[in-house]
Amino acid sequence: MGMISEFKSFAMKGNLVDMAVGVVMGAAFGTVVKSFIDDVFMPAISPIMGGLDVGSWSITMPGGEDAAVINIGTFINATISFIIVAFVMFMIIKAMNKAKKKEEAAPSAPPAQEVLLAEIRDLLKK
Numbered sequence: 001m002g003m004i005s006e007f008k009s010f011a012m013k014g015n016l017v018d019m020a021v022g023v024v025m026g027a028a029f030g031t032v033v034k035s036f037i038d039d040v041f042m043p044a045i046s047p048i049m050g051g052l053d054v055g056s057w058s059i060t061m062p063g064g065e066d067a068a069v070i071n072i073g074t075f076i077n078a079t080i081s082f083i084i085v086a087f088v089m090f091m092i093i094k095a096m097n098k099a100k101k102k103e104e105a106a107p108s109a110p111p112a113q114e115v116l117l118a119e120i121r122d123l124l125k126k
Contacts, residue, residue, distance in 0.1 A: 030085055037081045 057073035
């Protein structure tokens with residue numbers, strides 16, 4: 001089997017395609033959550049915090065013109081975004097696991113061929 005055909009069979013497996021779709025959806029969802037935090041959530045809590053803009057919080061280290069700037073507000077926004085994305089992913093996985101358990105719990109009837117073979121076996125034992 002050539003390398004190209006091997007790669008093609010690997011790339012077309014269902015799990016890999018599902019994972020790729022999940023990564024793309026996760027990235028898109030992350031962008032939406034980031035926009036929600038930066039454009040809706042933080043401005044909404046700003047009046048509660050006395051008009052402070054958390055996103056612009058920063059600490060400038062001493063050092064003149066080349067001083068390093070630590071953007072604490074950006075980090076806080078990213079942390080809140082991460083917590084929201086992680087919670088939503090947890091809820092999605094929890095719902096999927098619950099649905100899987102329901103599928104596994106419902107036993108399917110054995111095929112007619114197996115039932116017939118079991119009956120023949122039981123008759124032969126007698």
